[in-house]
Amino acid sequence: MRRHNVEIFSDYFAQRSNVLTAIDARVKLFFVLAVLVLVLVSKDLPILITVMFASLGALVMIGIPPKMVLARLAAPLFMAGVILLLQGLFFGETPIYTLEAMGLSVPLYREGIEKGILIAGRVLAGTSSIIFLSMTTPLHKILSALKFLRVSEEWLAVLAFAYRYIFVFIEEAQSIMDSQRLRLGYRGLLTGLRSWGTLVGSLFARVFDQAQATHDAMLLRGYNGAIYIERPQALRRSDLSAGILFSSLFLLLLTLDFYWR
Secondary structure: OHHHHHHHHOOOHHHOOOOOOOOOHHHHHHHHHHHHHHHHHOOOHHHHHHHHHHHHHHHHHOOOOHHHHHHHHHHHHHHHHHHHHHHHHHOOOOEEEEEEEOOEEEEEEHHHHHHHHHHHHHHHHHHHHHHHHHOOOOHHHHHHHHHHOOOOHHHHHHHHHHHHHHHHHHHHHHHHHHHHHHOOOOOOHHHHHHHHHHHHHHHHHHHHHHHHHHHHHHHHOOOOOOOOOOOOOOOOHHHHHHHHHHHHHHHHHHHHHHHHO
């Protein structure tokens, strides 16, 4: 289970050698940023669906198991579902369905559902683009590309440390949960909620302790607020070709967006 979590959240698959991981991180970063802007401004659901399936389909094509891709998409799917439900419940004037629960009748509105579908599509399309970048590009190459874009050293250090210790805290959370299960901490709903509260509180305490310990250790090693990040090398001919291909795909999406609008 723990190895499974590491594979899902780490750049385990980005370390493999294939046609997408071989492309320079700057090319993929510029493409993903451009796609994110298009996703935010587009009002055409077919464009959003195309971006989502193209991003996830590319990952499957390079040999990443579909269940791993879906595991990465699980949280965004849940968020998209919540957004869709809330929009349908609280926005609009034309009821299309009535939910019956505990003697209450709660209508779902057509306008809210339509708006919720668009927002959910943006969430899933944007997240899929980020997943595409993270599962085809190791973190150190992403940091190098961000340094090329003149992102401050402080922000790069925060990103590097956050990535380094997120797996430590996943292990901590898993250990606490295993201990609670041995004590029947999730036997019922109320007991489970109480155990979740204890888990979150304990995890926050350990986060602060680890942050202080890491800060002290870094100061002893001469840390001055910045970390060394290698500058990216010159673009190769294959990277330029990939850039032209990505630019063509983006222009195609942009043209379709204006056409469907």
